[in-house]
Amino acid sequence: MSKHPPAEADRSFNRSMLIKLFVVALMMFGFGFALVPMYRAICQITGINNLVQRDATEREAKNTQVDMSRTISIEFDANARGPLGFKPEQHSMDVHPGEVTTVMYQVSNEQARTIQAQAIPSYAPREATEYFKKIECFCFTQQTLAASxxxxxxxxxxxxxxxxxxxKTITLSYTFFELNTPAPTTKGTANQAAGTDSKTSNPA
Structure with a gap:
């Protein structure tokens, strides 16, 4: 004959599990929210991939002499973290050093709610970072996207x-992060924990 654990032990276990799940969810939410500000702070200290300042002004770029003897292949990459569709409208192009060039990206909000998002750039090879000058970029500011x-x-x-x-080749890569990801509700978490616990406490 199987023995049932005391009801008080069940309640204690559920409370403990609920607290642990809530703490984990809170930590994940906080880390995702703080990722871009941390990146910005690091960039301001190191001067690498600065999100809040242009790498060059339009006037400076137009005053740069174009080197027609060289052609650089620029490859475009896009990644998304969260409910976002994100892609470049073209995957590569050839440019001359000193030539002002524009490329377009598309970003879509795939949720039925407004979201805030921030893009973070990176480059390959790393040594190309200081030579790739962004005059205008959506990564300079946070982006607000309405539902859909x-x-x-x-x-x-x-x-x-x-x-x-x-x-001879530079890869420009962006990763878009959602900034206002909702934290899981404690009610849903509690129900899941209680449901799991009730299954384990049923008699064989």
């Missing part, structure tokens, strides 16, 4: 003619 909204976002850039001669 799609936006076309431009990146205006120029490759510095001082780019080392051995670099």
């Amino acid at each position: 909204e799609t936006k076309r976002l431009p990146v205006v850039f120029v490759v510095d003619p001082k780019l080392p001669k051995d670099v």
Whole structure:
């Protein structure tokens, strides 16, 4: 004959499990929310991939001499973290160093609610970072997307003619993060924990 655990032990176990799940959910939410601000702080300290400042002004770019003797292949990559559709409208293009160029990206909110999002750029090879100058970029500011909204976002850039001669391809990669991800409800978490516990306490 099977023995049932005391009701008080069940309640204690449920409370303990609920607290643990709530803490984990809260930590995940906090980490996702703080990721972009942490990245911005690191960028301000190191000067790498600064999100809040242009790498070059339009006037500076237009005053740069175009090197018609060289062609650089630029590849575009897009990644999304959260309920976002995100892609470049073209995957690559050839440019001359010093030539002002525009590429368009599309980002879509796949949720029935308004979201805030931020894009973070990165480059490969790493040595190309200081030579890829963004004049205009959606990554400079947070983006607000209404429910089911799609936006076309431009990146205006120029490759510095001082780019080392051995670099012939640059990959520009963006990762879009949702900033206001809702935390899981404690009610749903409690119900899941209680349901799991009730199954384990049924007699064989």
